[in-house]
Amino acid sequence: xxxxxxxxxxxxxxxxxxxxxxxxxxxxxxxxxxxxxxxxxxxxxxxxxxxxxxxxxxxxxxxxxxxxxxxxxxxxxxxxxxxxxxxxxxxxxxxxxxxxxxxxx
Amino acid sequence: xxxxxxxxxxxxxxxxxxxxxxxxxxxxxxxxxxxxxxxxxxxxxxxxxxxxxxxxxxxxxxxxxxxxxxxxxxxxxxxxxxxxxxxxxxxxxxxxxxxxxxxxxxxxxxxxxxxxxxxxxxxxxxxxxxxxxxxxxxxxxxxxxxxxxxxxxxxxxxxxxxxxxxxxxxxxxxxxxxxxxxxxxxxxxxxxxxxxxxxxxxxxxxxxxxxxxxxxxxxxxxxxxxxxxxxxxxxxxxxxxxxxxxxxxxxxxxxxxxxxxxxxxxxxxxxxxxxxxxxxxxxxxxxxxxxxxxxxxxxxxxxxxxxxxxxxxxxxxxxxxxxxxxxxxxxxxxxxxxxxxxxxxxxxxxxxxxxxxxxxxxxxxxxxxxxxxxxxxxxxxxxxxxxxxxxxxxxxxxxxxxxxxxxxxxxxxxxxxxxxxxxxxxxxxxxxxxxxxxxxxxxxxxxxxxxxxx
Numbered sequence: 001x002x003x004x005x006x007x008x009x010x011x012x013x014x015x016x017x018x019x020x021x022x023x024x025x026x027x028x029x030x031x032x033x034x035x036x037x038x039x040x041x042x043x044x045x046x047x048x049x050x051x052x053x054x055x056x057x058x059x060x061x062x063x064x065x066x067x068x069x070x071x072x073x074x075x076x077x078x079x080x081x082x083x084x085x086x087x088x089x090x091x092x093x094x095x096x097x098x099x100x101x102x103x104x105x
Numbered sequence: 106x107x108x109x110x111x112x113x114x115x116x117x118x119x120x121x122x123x124x125x126x127x128x129x130x131x132x133x134x135x136x137x138x139x140x141x142x143x144x145x146x147x148x149x150x151x152x153x154x155x156x157x158x159x160x161x162x163x164x165x166x167x168x169x170x171x172x173x174x175x176x177x178x179x180x181x182x183x184x185x186x187x188x189x190x191x192x193x194x195x196x197x198x199x200x201x202x203x204x205x206x207x208x209x210x211x212x213x214x215x216x217x218x219x220x221x222x223x224x225x226x227x228x229x230x231x232x233x234x235x236x237x238x239x240x241x242x243x244x245x246x247x248x249x250x251x252x253x254x255x256x257x258x259x260x261x262x263x264x265x266x267x268x269x270x271x272x273x274x275x276x277x278x279x280x281x282x283x284x285x286x287x288x289x290x291x292x293x294x295x296x297x298x299x300x301x302x303x304x305x306x307x308x309x310x311x312x313x314x315x316x317x318x319x320x321x322x323x324x325x326x327x328x329x330x331x332x333x334x335x336x337x338x339x340x341x342x343x344x345x346x347x348x349x350x351x352x353x354x355x356x357x358x359x360x361x362x363x364x365x366x367x368x369x370x371x372x373x374x375x376x377x378x379x380x381x382x383x384x385x386x387x388x389x390x391x392x393x394x395x396x397x398x399x400x401x402x403x404x405x406x407x408x409x410x411x412x413x414x415x416x417x418x419x420x421x422x423x424x425x426x427x428x429x430x431x432x433x434x435x436x437x438x439x440x441x442x443x444x445x446x447x448x449x450x451x452x453x454x455x456x457x458x459x460x461x462x463x464x465x466x467x468x469x470x471x472x473x474x475x476x477x478x479x480x481x482x483x484x485x486x487x488x489x490x491x492x493x494x495x496x497x498x499x500x501x502x503x504x505x506x507x508x509x510x511x512x513x514x515x516x517x518x519x520x521x522x523x524x525x526x527x528x529x530x531x532x533x534x535x536x537x538x539x540x541x542x543x544x545x546x547x548x549x550x551x552x553x554x555x556x557x558x559x
Contacts, residue, residue, distance in 0.1 A: 005188040008209035012178040013201050013247045014328050015238035018229075019125030027165035036162070042477035045138050045146065049108070052150040053158065060159065074477070078425045078488050080533075098162050102108025103138070104117060 028097055032063040037096040039087070040069035041076035044103040053100065067094045075101070106161045108154070110134045115338030116235075116280065119331050123237035130161030139474060180226070180243045181212060196251075200337045201328055203320065203348075207251040218246035221259040223545050230263060231270020234277035235339060236331025240266050248328065252321035257551055258299060258314060261380060264540040265289055265322055265351075268382040271538045278534035280332040284342025285386040285531040287322055288430070289351035290515055292368035293378035295542055296353035298552055303353040305519040307432070308526075315350040322382070323348035349385065354515045358435035362442035367515045370448065371539040378542035383428055383513070384535020389413035389527035394437055399444045402437055403454045410527040411459035411505060417529050418461055418505040419470035423478045424532040425488055427506060429455075430513040433525045438516045448514045456509035464499035513537060 028034050036057070040046040046069070054066050072090055073083035091099065109117045111133045121129040135153050138146060178184050185195045192209045196202045208214070219226055219242065226243040233240055242263065249262045269276050269287060279287065291301055302312040310316045326332045332340040356366045368379040392409045394402040414429050421427030431451075441451060463480055470478040480503065484494040493503050506512060518524060530536065545551065 005190075007186055007188060008192050008211050009183040009186045010192055010196075010209045010211055011181060011215070011247060012184045013196075013210055013244060013251060013324075014177075015233070015240055015244045016177055017123075017125075018232045018237045018239050019123065022125055025128045025130070025165050027163050029163055031159070031162060034162075040477075043474045044110070045476045047477055048143060048146055049134070049138070049150060049154075052147050053154060056151050056155045057158070060155075077423070078533075098106060100106045100108060100158065100162075103134075104107065104109035104113045 031061040034097040035065045035095055037067045037091055037099045038069040039072050039075055039099050039101040042074045046103045106130045108132050110138055116341050119339040120235040123235040128166035132157035132161055200333050203323055208253050210247040210250045214250045215246045217256040218249055218259045221256050221545055221551050230266045233329035238329045240329045248324050249321055252324055253317040254321055258318055260542050260544050262321055264380045264542045267540045268538040274538045275534050276330055279326050280340040282341050282343045283386045283531055284345025285384040285535055286346050286349055287382050288349045288385045290381045291351055291353040292366055295378040301353035303355040303517045307352045307517045310350055315352055319348050319350040355435055355517050358516050362439050379539050381537050381539040383537040384531040385528045386531040387417055387529040392525045393523055395523050399441045399446050407455055407458040413527045414529045415461045415505050416469055419466040421532045423475050426532045428511045428530040428536050430528040431525055432515050432517050434518045434523055435516055435520050436523050437525055452509040452512040455512055456506050459505040460502035461505050463501050463503050
């Protein structure tokens with residue numbers, strides 16, 4: 001029966017992906033002596049989760065350094081555009097090696 | 106290193122992939138943090154999050170996405186050949202449909218749409234995060250074909266995509282847990298030319314332009330922005346809702362009572378063809394008001410619009426933005442107009458008379474997940490007016506709406522009944538964004554000679 005029905009040659013309905021090429025993240029190795037930035041969107045109990053992470057990481061890596069989330073502002077708030085625009089310069093200023101960003105839930 | 110709860114792992118992967126960050130390390134919190142005790146939360150941080158964080162920060166990845174991009178089909182490349190049923194099965198398996206049958210996007214059908222615009226097929230109209238795919242004139246036409254649109258809808262489809270890809274609209278948030286849905290309002294003579302319904306059952310599927318253009322936008326969200334739910338990923342609407350049909354204002358009714366159309370409220374000239382897209386996260390019950398006294402209509406509007414929008418208003422306070430939309434029945438608009446009320450007067454009345462208790466606002470905000478939100482701190486930072494903290498009384502009233510001008514009013518619906526409806530927006534996610542519709546040079550020749558009147 002199917003050969004009696006018209007056939008349709010159809011195209012792909014999606015669009016091309018649009019992103020910039022980036023270098024792959026090599027990882028930090030040992031976290032002792034490294035600076036970690038906390039970037040929080042002010043939701044989903046980050047006010048409890050980030051301090052708990054800080055404390056646990058310090059036990060494991062005594063020479064780890066944190067730049068706490070208040071330094072960077074609310075990444076999901078009213079001033080999000082400005083906060084995100086300022087973020088690269090602030091990360092450089094504080095010589096940050098890695099960022100922990102959250103919380104998505 | 107990104108922190109998410111387990112239920113958001115796949116969405117985080119979609120976002121990372123869309124940004125070209127396949128090597129982004131993601132640590133997931135098991136379960137739902139909003140329902141765990143403080144003790145349980147700390148235990149999960151130490152036993153579940155910490156090992157993932159340490160592993161993620163210390164080790165790197167070596168894979169990228171460049172090879173995937175190279176293998177994506179070209180616009181005119183045939184990706185499948187088959188009968189109507191086979192095409193639909195294939196598209197459904199590939200997660201390119203909304204579960205309803207689609208019209209096959211063949212080159213011939215797409216080209217019929219392309220004849221109704223002067224724009225080049227390869228032009229990128231916008232980019233759709235989080236999947237970050239380019240919406241081109243070509244694939245907008247393909248999506249219109251799939252949705253069942255007629256070719257002459259093409260100028261309007263382009264304007265809709267321009268609106269939702271404006272960064273102000275934040276299309277990337279259309280898969281957030283509230284499950285908001287975009288609503289398209291059509292203004293101007295094009296509404297009649299394309300046979301839009303603006304009367305009874307205006308929000309119902311049934312009129313081709315209303316229905317298929319609403320469906321078109323849902324397909325754009327799915328295929329360009331990547332909002333698919335299981336077995337796909339990216340759409341995290343917890344319960345969510347179906348797509349809205351696009352709807353038109355009854356501009357004749359506005360004109361008869363001396364009100365300007367909605368397009369003028371949006372900054373355009375009366376008679377301009379305009380689309381406005383905004384988020385809707387909640388809908389009021391049918392809002393019947395009955396009196397020849399406009400004050401009585403205004404009082405009930407404030408009560409019911411308040412009941413509809415109050416619970417969600419703490420989110421608006423946190424982000425200093427909300428844009429409720431009132432779809433007002435023509436008979437009610439006429440009572441207001443007959444007594445000299447303008448739309449601005451109604452907006453001001455709602456602004457002045459819809460309130461919520463401060464402690465309810467903070468409590469609802471916390472439950473929604475805004476655990477860092479406090480009215481006092483927001484006022485101190487200048488993010489809310491001083492009046493939100495005029496006393497320490499937790500039961501003090503605070504305004505639900507951020508400002509009177511942000512309340513939209515569109516006249517539509519049953520001419521023979523006295524009903525309105527209110528639509529709550531989702532704060533900074535999907536504020537109203539308008540675009541003028543650009544018609545091709547030969548628009549009048551391209552329109553069907555007769556439009557079906559239902």
